[in-house]
Amino acid sequence: MLDFINQHILSIIIFAPLVGAAINWLIGRRLRSEAFIGTVACTAVGISTVFAFIAAFRPETGALRAEAPILEHLWTWIEVGTFRADFALAMDRLSGIYALFITGVGLLIHIFATGYMHGDGGFYRFFSYMNLFMFMMLVLVLGDNLLLMFVGWEGVGLCSYLLIGYYLDRDEARVAAKKAFVANRVGDWGVILGVMLIFFLTGSISFFDKPDLPSALRIIGEMPIEPFAWSALFAGGITSAAILLFIGATGKSAQIPLYVWLPDAMAGPTPVSALIHAATMVTAGVYMIVRCSPIYAHAPTAMFIVAVIGAVTALFAATIGLAQNDIKKVLAYSTISQIGYMMLACGVGAFVAAIFHVMTHAFFKALLFLGSGSVIHAMHHEQDMRRMGGLRKYMPITFATMITGWLAICGIPIFAGFFSKDEILWKTWSTEAFAIPHGASRALWTIGAITALLTAVYMTRLMVMTFWGEERFREAHAHDAEAKPHAAVHASAGSHAHGEHAGAHHHHGPVTPHESPPVMTIPLVVLAVLSTFGGLVGVPYALSGGAIPNYFEKTLEPIVAHAPTHEEAANIEKRIAQTVARRGAEAPAAQPAAHETKHETAEHAAHSPEEVRSERIFSAISVIVALVGIGIGWSVFSKRPLLQMPRLLENKYYVDEIYDATIVRPIVRGATEGLWKLFDLGVIDGTLHAIASGVSSIGSLARRLQPGFVRTYAAIMLVGALILIGYFAYYGVLLLIRQ
Template identity: 40%
Template sequence: MYSAIVFLPLIGFLIAGLFGRAIGAKASEYITSGLVIIAAILSWVAFFSVGYGETALYQIQIMRWITAGALDVSWSIRVDTLTVVMLVVVNSVSALVHVYSIGYMHHDPHRPRFFAYLSLFTFAMLSLVTSDNLLQMFFGWEGVGLASYLLIGFWYQKPSANAAAIKAFVVNRVGDFGFALGIFGVFFLFDSIDMSTIFANAPALAGEHAEVMTFLGHQLDPHGALTVVCLLLFMGAMGKSAQFLLHTWLPDAMEGPTPVSALIHAATMVTAGVFMVARLSPLFELSHTALTVVTFFGATTAFFAATVGLVQNDIKRVIAYSTCSQLGYMFVALGVGAYGVGIFHLFTHAFFKALLFLCAGSVIHAVSDEQDMRKMGGLRKHIPFTYWTMMIGTLALTGVGLPLTSIGFAGFISKDAIIEAAYAGHNSFAIYGFWLTVIAAALTSFYSWRLTFMTFHGKPRAPVDVMSHVHESPWVMLVPLLLLSVGAALAGMVFKGVFIGEAFEEFWKGAIFLGPDNHIMHAMHEVPGWVKVSPFVMMLGGFLVAYQFYVRSPESPKRLAERHSGLYQFLLNKWYFDELYDFLFVRPAMWVGRKLWKKGDGTIIDGFGPDGVAARVQNVTTWVVKLQTGYLYHYAFAMLIGVAALITWSMFTGAGTGGGAH
């Protein structure tokens, strides 16, 4: 069963990719979608059989892969609770995206290629989450990077899509470089990259010899070596999960088709970093410094992305920055040691964020591919099904529920748990994480309701010809919205007990680090009442401000932006990170490249090398050619000169005189 879950999408990719033109677009759609749906159903079977069963771990060897000295790598499937949670997330969202795409991409002439890419992406992500060693994880890690490049740049005729794909690929390579170094470091410390071996030997590492690793010229003790390795691994997570400083690729990735946005940004690629840190939690737990850094970057990302989302006008970019912010929440939970809470939010977030992206796609489909919310408005009565499903997604994202109870939408249950865990955390940035996530809750509520009010309420701002053609999406697109709405509404309440409630130990069964006494999991339930109520108050405040600005007084945002134009431009330009990176990295790299091209390659290498030699030969031959005049008296004169020169040489050297002394 587990092999089928992993390899069915690969089969779909091969069929659609190799034979898509022969079998046609319809067959490619149905085959790839059908295989991923089967994988999704099997994933739910695995979820209940492993998560609610008694067996903690299955290891299924597919083949021997690499054997070189101490390095012995097999391609194996590691199945535990963390794996089956990710299988459900990846395959469920992917299956719904496949089905949704049948309607959304109906007019695209390259559908076989699109569906092949979707299935390739799914297979790469499944390889990542089922990996039993770090090399296999790196294979899946790079696979999703490749597939995301292909999907973001799917409409390759658009220069903006190509630029966004390249940007995503390059920025992720920065993080992946750190990830690769981290894997090398793990192998240096443990002589293995096998998960079970690493987890078994990690606690005993502190008892090794005093100096175990040299990094950047510094001798590191075992604790320092572990810290460096964990930070390098986290660098990979920062790139893949678009954390602060390595986040710039995520909003630009909106250039891909909307189903791609849902697949990449909702539940799969961007959660790979969260999964990796949770999977390696027994390693991260040994480095307090590394967890502190994770907390800092998670909290900063949650706040930063939420501030930028306040003023974005592209409907997909607002949701993209929301994804970035919610990933920050997940890393805050991981940083304070509440790994189950972080994965719980990953699980619930997949449903409501995929729902929001696909609803945005339904809106774009309805208004003739327009994405600017300033040109929408008044769509509530025209596309009611999309409106109400997006409302459910918004209620889940903003965290609507009954305070001090376990009754509420998915985000209310999981996001509030992260805030409580941050308050109960003990590292030096835990309170920093608490306050920034609380503030981000207010910002999240504001930009989420702003999106809903600008898109669906008020007077229509679209041209009359566009409004006359507004229509609801076909059922092949609406059914996935309905199913995701169920998850967005109920996933938090249904699964809270096993993920972070009283039954969490029996559910996780050691798949993530829970600590000797599960301190953080118990302490988060005992925080003061004002801590538990604070995210609800922030959510309500954000809603009221958005209602005032975009329903009661739609002119207020414009006046406020004019009054604080500097702050508005700062947020609108995303804290000027793109401009800063352009100044610090892109322009110097272009300058160096141009100099190496023009001066180094053109002037020096070519000038003194092939081109220089060729030019000298040409000069000499040109001069020699000029000697060949074709006139007889020139040749006779040259012969006389030659004879005279020969006689002169003979006279001075004594040649031909008999030479001997008498």
């Protein structure tokens, strides 16, 4: 038994939620018992959680302890020629960390959801989808090759689609689900092309070296670094592969230009927003980039683009977040902005910092979303912050936990977000990566710092509007007409700003908010603890002075690639030039270059005193920025919580409208006018009709040849036979003449 578990521990982790989904779908829907469905769903995720912890921390072979990943080969999935994709699982340090927080946070959110979804007609459906999502997400991170990762990638997309559109009776949910699906398809196109290109380049799609299958990542790691040039993007080499994968990441992780689906995705139930659209799925893009870090390390152009897109997205989304009135929309834009940070970290080569932020973000953003869910629940599905205010009296636990989330995201020391965000900013400033030109790192840091300021402002606005100030929910209806003409003007914006149920508008009269039940508050408390202390696993050397070891970095550093610095890149180029000069055009020195890289990583780990000093200064700057942001937010919004924000921001820079006008409508028009009317009706139908009439005339001939008389048949066969024999005989006679 124990042996079995030991050998199949990863299978247990991924399949437990699948079994849960199946049970709820097949049995739960008949029983219609919330207790049963909730228990099954939470137990399934609980099993995954327990085994994920065992797999990660068990002595000696635990994924986070040992050097080698845990590999589990289930079956060979596809084997065609030299192409091989296994259905095999692997847990190394990176996927171990992902699996831990996916299952852990997932479990808490599942528990929360049993309270949040109480009384909903589709209870079994909701939990089936949630469990299915957990399965797919775990396949994504535990798959040991690109194709299996892509299966999970598509699977979470599907579950996301199903859960965004969970409220079947609401139009905006349906539209949002479709939008999410389409935006993700655009990205998936990039991923699948990237996977093909990687296979083309390396002949493998495996992440790890296996007995008879080399690792694609290792092979790329041994290739020479590509030049930093725009032409590399289209050269079909490593850079092209990296950028194709990144296109997928912009879809799944909601970056410019494909981020537009994520805010609309808030039409789904709030636990879904917390689990899928904040903590786990949307960070899949970051996972993929870090997993493929050897590819990015060899593609400086791609890294630069990742960094720029990440930084710009972070700032862009933060400004929009400033002006949103729907509590979930603020958090959605905040999520986009935070993922921008992670992308920025990837782009500057700070892969470890990116994953660190993924983890802390999972804690505090899940907390904030669940907290907002608790508020929405208490307000009878009101999401507009303009109709909240003063809730701290009524919901003390929610309030207290939200405070920790708020401080964490703002980057106040001790709280989790501080360490990760600070590390990203510091790494951005101090990056030596070849991919980032010297001036660019300063510019990127500035963008990051401004974003941090804005983050503190909009989060403070959110807290102030929700928990402090006058209680606006009582007179909400009286206000409706005159105080917020804006909402009325933007009828569409208004309709998706409201609550979880159709027609919520009508039945939320004056309500007295109430604290949520313990199944909802306990997960909040746990997440609050994690948001507070979770960052301590990755305290940088500069701040602790070595007193607390940086566990996180120590764990992850060995498995991510080291982005080459300017110096190394120059050395490599020099060496290549020398080699070429020495022995003609053959064999660029890829092998020694790789050695060099490893060698310098070790040196890199040393901390020079100047570096420590400047890192401390920058930490201080971060803290000041955060405090200033909170100060601005407090002073502005505590007095005037309903302050009208700039229209441009409130309307999200009209990006949706621009996309609609420039992309969606032309496609629709082109499809109806061009493809349908011209091509489908004209060309295809026209051809078909022509064929049909042609065929019928052939048919009448055929019918004349097929009258049912044996003599006719015999005659036809005889004619055919004579022609054949004649042809053959002709050949034979020809031969005879030649002889």
